[in-house]
Amino acid sequence: MIIVFGSIGLDIVQSVRRLPRPGETVLTADYIMLPGGKGANQALAAARAGAAVRFVASIGDDDFGRRALVNLDLAGVNTTEVVRRSRPTACATISVDSDGENQIVVSSGANLETVAEQIYPSPGDLVLQQMEIPPMQIWAGLDRAAERGATTILNAAPFQPIPASALAKLDVLIVNEVEARMLAEDLGLDATELPGACAKVQQHFATTVVLTVGANGAMAFAHNQALQAGVLPIRALDTVGAGDAFVGAYTAAQSDGMSLADCLRWGSVAGGLACLKPGAQDGMPERAVIEAHQHEITIRPISE
Numbered sequence: 498m499i500i501v502f503g504s505i506g507l508d509i510v511q512s513v514r515r516l517p518r519p520g521e522t523v524l525t526a527d528y529i530m531l532p533g534g535k536g537a538n539q540a541l542a543a544a545r546a547g548a549a550v551r552f553v554a555s556i557g558d559d560d561f562g563r564r565a566l567v568n569l570d571l572a573g574v575n576t577t578e579v580v581r582r583s584r585p586t587a588c589a590t591i592s593v594d595s596d597g598e599n600q601i602v603v604s605s606g607a608n609l610e611t612v613a614e615q616i617y618p619s620p621g622d623l624v625l626q627q628m629e630i631p632p633m634q635i636w637a638g639l640d641r642a643a644e645r646g647a648t649t650i651l652n653a654a655p656f657q658p659i660p661a662s663a664l665a666k667l668d669v670l671i672v673n674e675v676e677a678r679m680l681a682e683d684l685g686l687d688a689t690e691l692p693g694a695c696a697k698v699q700q701h702f703a704t705t706v707v708l709t710v711g712a713n714g715a716m717a718f719a720h721n722q723a724l725q726a727g728v729l730p731i732r733a734l735d736t737v738g739a740g741d742a743f744v745g746a747y748t749a750a751q752s753d754g755m756s757l758a759d760c761l762r763w764g765s766v767a768g769g770l771a772c773l774k775p776g777a778q779d780g781m782p783e784r785a786v787i788e789a790h791q792h793e794i795t796i797r798p799i800s801e
């Protein structure tokens with residue numbers, strides 16, 4: 498069972514010709530409102546990839562909260578541990594420009610009231626977290642997962658400094674280039690050479706480190722191997738949620754007992770296909786679609 502412990506919200510997505518500069522207003526005709534939040538997105542991606550998923554989070558007692566749960570319920574995610582809180586459901590304003598580049602502001606709302614006592618992992622479960630709930634609850638969630646014999650995966654997005662004690666409890670850490678750079682700076686590592694920094698984090702904390710590099714694929718640094726994955730040959734329309742699709746499908750593959758190479762393949766297929774539809778959740782592929790495309794992802798060892 499995968500337990501996703503994290504954020505949920507509603508995304509207000511605006512297509513703009515170009516992203517506004519600080520102090521600038523840009524006009525656009527329409528907007529769409531879609532379910533989002535990194536936790537919910539990753540729970541959905543894992544469920545679509547075929548995993549059994551429990552989602553543990555907080556929403557407000559409002560219409561945004563009800564709308565934010567729709568896709569999860571349709572995908573068969575167990576949402577009975579989503580609690581209604583006094584703050585309103587989180588909301589993100591997302592601007593996407595004509596090159597598919599985006600800018601996101603998240604108002605955290607009820608996500609700030611999410612507490613680690615909401616999760617009850619069992620041995621063999623896999624607990625997946627992101628960083629859109631209060632950091633103290635993330636670390637406490639890790640403690641609860643590790644104490645109860647669950648596997649722990651953290652997607653350090655959006656990045657906040659991670660205590661060494663938390664890094665040491667992680668089985669898998671997934672970061673993109675921005676997050677890897679901030680992590681390296683925080684740990685006093687050379688942030689100009691990210692693969693090297695990730696390899697050092699792996700060695701020091703005995704944590705598998707996965708680095709996603711957008712259109713350049715993904716890398717994984719594990720105890721006895723380092724791998725580089727390619728990408729699907731696609732033209733990205735909207736990269737919002739691509740990272741979440743990668744993380745959810747990677748986690749689903751790991752919970753299925755697949756090899757590191759196959760986890761990377763699944764994550765890379767899902768991340769690529771998620772870029773073909775607007776918004777975070779609509780492009781997340783079903784298991785059969787991932788299986789049909791997985792052979793398109795090349796995997797090769799990274800030499801020292």
Ligand code: RIB
Binds near residue numbers: 506507538589739777
């Ligand atoms: O990763 C994409 C997500 O980040 C969006 O769905 C938005 O809610 C923000 O949290």
